[in-house]
Amino acid sequence: MGSKRTLNIWVVTILSLSFLLIGLFLHLSVGSTIMNIHTIFNAIFQIDQSRETTIIQTLRLPRTILTVMVGAALAVAGALMQAITRNALASPEIFGVNAGASLAVASATLLFATLSPSMTVYAAFIGALLGGLTVYVFASGRKMTHVKLALAGTAIHLFFSSITQAIVILNERATDVLYWLVGSLNGKDWTHVQVASPWIIIGLAIAFLLSRSFSILSLGESMASSLGERVQLIRLIGGLLVIMLAGSSVAVVGPISFIGLIVPHITRKLVGLDYSRVIPISALLGATLLLYADILSHFIVYPYESPVGIVTALIGASFFLYLVRKERLIKQ
Secondary structure (H helix, E strand, C coil): HHHHHHHHHHHHHHHHHHHHHHHHHHHHHCCCCCCCCCHHHHHHHCCCCCHHHHHHHHHHHHHHHHHHHHHHHHHHHHHHHHHCCCCCCCCCCCCCCCHHHHHHHEEEEEEHCCCCHHHHHHHHHHHHHHHHHHHHHHCCCCCCCCHHHHHHHHHHHHHHHHHHHHHHHCCCHHHHHHHHCCCCCCCCCCCHHHHHHCCCCCCHHHHHHHHHHHHHHHHHHHHHHCCCCHHHHEEEEEEHHHHHHHHHHHHHHHHCCCHHHHHHHHHHHHCCCHHHHHHHHHHHHHHHHHHHHHHCCCCEEECCCCCCCHHHHHHHHHHHHHHHHCCCCCCC
């Protein structure tokens, strides 16, 4: 049985990497101009002054790298939330983290004439922390349950989103935020990669290192304590990692929904509940899913580009309804 499980994990890993590599090529090749693999390799490794090299180096390559990082970050953030809350409904968007980050960025955009990418990240962190803490306070009460967490998270998400939309509608200076609120990778360059990459890389690295602790925590507080884990400390670190990963992602691309909800579900179905496997495979699948979603976004109103958040919302909503239909929204 163990050898079969190990073989299954290797198959999942190899297939995930294969689809990711194919997605990387397709993502670099698709756009207003379709490019073949030879052109892409020349543009990356033999830099010249051609038009194709300029397009790849300044537009497509940073967007592809950012897509991979954000997809991995959102998926791992969702996996961590589901581990520390032991709630299959947990994800950054449902628990108010994304909505809080969006509200903070929209407010900062209104208050300051110019907002640098680095300041946007800090604003998103503050908003993500505010959203998460607000949900926690309202859900705790006498006894915290999965239903209370889900209801409080949904209510806070809708409340913060309504305020954000009001800010955008009532203030002309914030109208540019409206497109960003859908979740978009359009127009991203190396500046956005440089701003987001340190936070995402550090957050993913810490999540990988603490994966065993998150596995034990997902078994329950009593079990984790009996096995010597410092439950409250691990939960605190997990919460900070979620804010770091989701906040930095929202800051640069907007609140892309459902990646953090559906990818951990698929991952646990494929490789089991061990978070030393769930976290890296979630990162692979999250990056792959967002890559292909962004590719599809090019063809909705081709040759114009659509926000990738539209595609992920369609995929995620369908998957969410499937889970409800199968009554699988239960404790891990």
